[in-house]
Amino acid sequence: MFAQAATAQTLNIPFGAGRHRAEPRRTPASFSPDQPHQVVFYDANEEIYAQGEQASALYQVEFGAVRLYRLLADGRRQISAFHIAGEVFGFEADGQHHFFAEAVGHAGIRVFRQPASETNWRQTLDAALAALVRAQEHLLVIGRQNAAERVAAFLLDMMERQNSDREVQLAMSRTDIGDYLGLTIETVSRTFSKFKSRGLVRLANTRTVEVIDVGALRAMCD
Numbered sequence: 001m002f003a004q005a006a007t008a009q010t011l012n013i014p015f016g017a018g019r020h021r022a023e024p025r026r027t028p029a030s031f032s033p034d035q036p037h038q039v040v041f042y043d044a045n046e047e048i049y050a051q052g053e054q055a056s057a058l059y060q061v062e063f064g065a066v067r068l069y070r071l072l073a074d075g076r077r078q079i080s081a082f083h084i085a086g087e088v089f090g091f092e093a094d095g096q097h098h099f100f101a102e103a104v105g106h107a108g109i110r111v112f113r114q115p116a117s118e119t120n121w122r123q124t125l126d127a128a129l130a131a132l133v134r135a136q137e138h139l140l141v142i143g144r145q146n147a148a149e150r151v152a153a154f155l156l157d158m159m160e161r162q163n164s165d166r167e168v169q170l171a172m173s174r175t176d177i178g179d180y181l182g183l184t185i186e187t188v189s190r191t192f193s194k195f196k197s198r199g200l201v202r203l204a205n206t207r208t209v210e211v212i213d214v215g216a217l218r219a220m221c222d
Contacts, residue, residue, distance in 0.1 A: 037112045042103035049101050055092035057113045061085050064107025065171035068099040069179065079180040082172060084161060104171045150181040151191045152217040155201070155209060168209045 039062060042048060048059065051070065059066075061083050068089065069079040080099055083089045092098065103109075154177065158168045170177070178188045192209075195201045200217060202210040211217060 037110050040109045040111055042107045042109065044103060044105045046103050047100065048103065048109060049090070049097050051097055051100050053097050055090060055095050055097050057090060057111050058088055059090045059101070060088045060110040060112070062108035062110055065104040066101055066107060066109070067104055067172065067176060067180075068101050070099055077179050078182075079176060082176075082180065084158075084171070087161075104176065146220075147181075147183055147187050147191050148194065149220050150183060151177075151188065151195070152220040154181060155211060156214075156217055156221065159211060159214075166211050166214070168211065170207050170209060174206075 040048075042064075048066065049055075063085055066083040066089060067079050068081040068083070069077050071077055081089070082104070089101065090097075155168055158170070159165075162169060172180075174188045174192075175185045177183075178185045181188070183191075192201070192203065196203055198216075200211070200213045202212055204210060
């Protein structure tokens with residue numbers, strides 16, 4: 001289900017139009033231009049779908065970012081994925097969502113409710129395989145013992161996904177990053193500070209990280 005939150009807005013409008021025009025974003029390639037879809041706008045922390053709900057659509061981020069997460073038995077949150085502009089999510093093998101999906105900040109989401117057809121099945125398969133690869137890489141990241149390695153791998157991954165040579169825009173908070181990497185917010189903040197003091201990154205603000213020494217970060221991940 002989508003647009004469950006009262007403030008979410010659903011529009012049948014061309015891709016790229018919307019109320020949050022000032023939101024900086026890169027324009028993603030269309031997922032299925034021949035397939036009917038709706039554009040839904042969410043405010044920060046609004047639910048897109050819940051764990052246990054029927055999976056009846058695929059979703060593509062138009063702008064903003066989305067987090068997928070589960071609540072563990074002890075109440076802790078484990079974020080399994082972030083999705084940014086152009087990326088597709090909502091794939092399920094058994095017709096049921098196994099994670100919660102929330103907008104990190106203001107976000108526009110394209111909702112595709114039609115099944116894959118002969119003309120777009122390849123796009124659907126490619127998007128599903130890309131999501132699988134990101135999930136596998138996430139397992140490798142959180143399997144690292146060193147917090148610095150995890151944060152370095154996270155920054156490099158975001159650089160690649162944002163097609164950036166140096167600058168990384170972080171829509172998510174330090175708490176989100178910690179829940180994604182299996183670290184405390186204190187450890188994440190301390191690691192960013194260490195990277196800054198060593199001249200590896202420059203923290204323009206809490207949401208913008210300029211990577212000064214890409215090679216050093218890559219060396220941590222080898």
